[in-house]
Amino acid sequence: MSGIDDLTTAAIRAQSDSATAARTALDSLPWLVASLEDDRAHGRFDAWGRSTVIDENIGAAVISPALFDELHRRAGMRAQWPVGNAGLLHCYGYLLSLVETPYGLKRDRWVTTALAEACALTPDAFLPWREDATLLDRAGTAASEILHSASSSRTATVDGRHTRVGVTREQGPAALVYAVAAASETTPLLITMFPVADAGVVLTEFASTPRLRWNAV
Numbered sequence: 001m002s003g004i005d006d007l008t009t010a011a012i013r014a015q016s017d018s019a020t021a022a023r024t025a026l027d028s029l030p031w032l033v034a035s036l037e038d039d040r041a042h043g044r045f046d047a048w049g050r051s052t053v054i055d056e057n058i059g060a061a062v063i064s065p066a067l068f069d070e071l072h073r074r075a076g077m078r079a080q081w082p083v084g085n086a087g088l089l090h091c092y093g094y095l096l097s098l099v100e101t102p103y104g105l106k107r108d109r110w111v112t113t114a115l116a117e118a119c120a121l122t123p124d125a126f127l128p129w130r131e132d133a134t135l136l137d138r139a140g141t142a143a144s145e146i147l148h149s150a151s152s153s154r155t156a157t158v159d160g161r162h163t164r165v166g167v168t169r170e171q172g173p174a175a176l177v178y179a180v181a182a183a184s185e186t187t188p189l190l191i192t193m194f195p196v197a198d199a200g201v202v203l204t205e206f207a208s209t210p211r212l213r214w215n216a217v
Contacts, residue, residue: 022064040074044140058101119142158211163181167199167203
């Protein structure tokens with residue numbers, strides 16, 4: 001069975017809002033369990049801010065409360081539904097979501113090639129079951145590089161909090177990174193990364209309408 005088939009089987013199990021189902025789903029993916037342990041040990045979740053699992057496009061949760069709790073338990077973090085760690089949710093939670101959004105499945109950014117190609121990386125750069133580094137490690141490294149080196153970026157202040165979006169190119173298909181500073185802080189924490197069809201449209205709308213975006217809290 002391929003990696004994507006294993007992932008789909010686990011996601012089907014995780015749809016049940018049961019603690020047992022959530023544990024079984026994660027345990028069926030040894031690479032995911034190992035990734036959570038490695039990221040926890042190296043403090044990688046600290047680079048990410050807070051996100052809700054209630055998707056702003058559909059107004060519904062993309063994973064179950066039981067899976068939300070189990071992911072945070074294994075990552076060694078406290079969280080209260082539906083707000084948790086953005087890196088944990090956008091990387092690993094999204095992998096186990098089967099909820100359709102206007103842009104497809106949440107996991108598509110990691111298991112297809114569009115995001116990797118937009119980052120000028122190899123097509124398998126974000127495949128979650130790669131053994132060389134965890135998905136969170138690879139995603140965080142790529143996102144930080146884009147955010148701090150992108151010539152095409154915008155900043156905005158929302159309710160006293162600093163927000164920043166960076167893209168890999170000014171127009172056309174690009175990789176987008178979004179970060180939001182915690183209250184009373186000035187350095188934004190990563191929220192998400194995904195491919196966009198037209199970076200110029202996103203940058204214009206971001207600058208003209210300041211608000212928290214992409215499920216940030």
